[in-house]
Amino acid sequence: MIRVVIGSILGGIAQFIVGVIFWGIPIFSRIPFSIASDAQNANVQAALAQNLPQTGTYYIPWPDTTQGTILHGRGPVGLIFYNSHGFPQMDAGSLIAGLIVSIVSIFLLGLALHAIASRVTDFASRARVVVLAAVATVLYFTIATPIYNFTMPWGWWIYLAASQLIGFVIGGLILARWFVPYATARVGVYEDTVH
Numbered sequence: 001m002i003r004v005v006i007g008s009i010l011g012g013i014a015q016f017i018v019g020v021i022f023w024g025i026p027i028f029s030r031i032p033f034s035i036a037s038d039a040q041n042a043n044v045q046a047a048l049a050q051n052l053p054q055t056g057t058y059y060i061p062w063p064d065t066t067q068g069t070i071l072h073g074r075g076p077v078g079l080i081f082y083n084s085h086g087f088p089q090m091d092a093g094s095l096i097a098g099l100i101v102s103i104v105s106i107f108l109l110g111l112a113l114h115a116i117a118s119r120v121t122d123f124a125s126r127a128r129v130v131v132l133a134a135v136a137t138v139l140y141f142t143i144a145t146p147i148y149n150f151t152m153p154w155g156w157w158i159y160l161a162a163s164q165l166i167g168f169v170i171g172g173l174i175l176a177r178w179f180v181p182y183a184t185a186r187v188g189v190y191e192d193t194v195h
Helices: 004-023 038-051 066-074 090-113 123-148 155-178
Strands: 055-059 078-083
Touching: 004 078, 004 155, 055 090, 090 123, 090 155
Parallel strands: none
Antiparallel strands: 055 078
């Protein structure tokens, strides 16, 4: 099990690095965003501060009233993740927490791979498990969001899904290839695949 822990740390670091490439390098991190001018940003920020005093998630306009339904049909429509406070652009605490989440997610994958190690004995089969688990997870938890919330533009969600999928697969493949123990050969059942 210590190998799975070590592999989870290395796989989690690899997953984290993929996230840094997608979201921390300015040339890439701008891809999923529509960028407003400084003047537009100031106007929207002032409007938000004036109209949304509390931190929260706002669906604008809320369509449960007659007026809301009319405004919703007319547009614009937005889902706003809103915080009424200012923050530094980069927070080391969130990076550390993100690295921990990466390690834990790869460790959970490692537990699953360890549980099936005696039945899934070759790297190609383990790789399929990693890729299918990653695709299923990202499809349901990320791509489903703009499907169910059809007013959301797709670009940001596709970019997010790509970053999650690539990071999870790379971290999982590192773990599956070098750190999940291979089954000890049993006569007449397995070929000798001890590594």
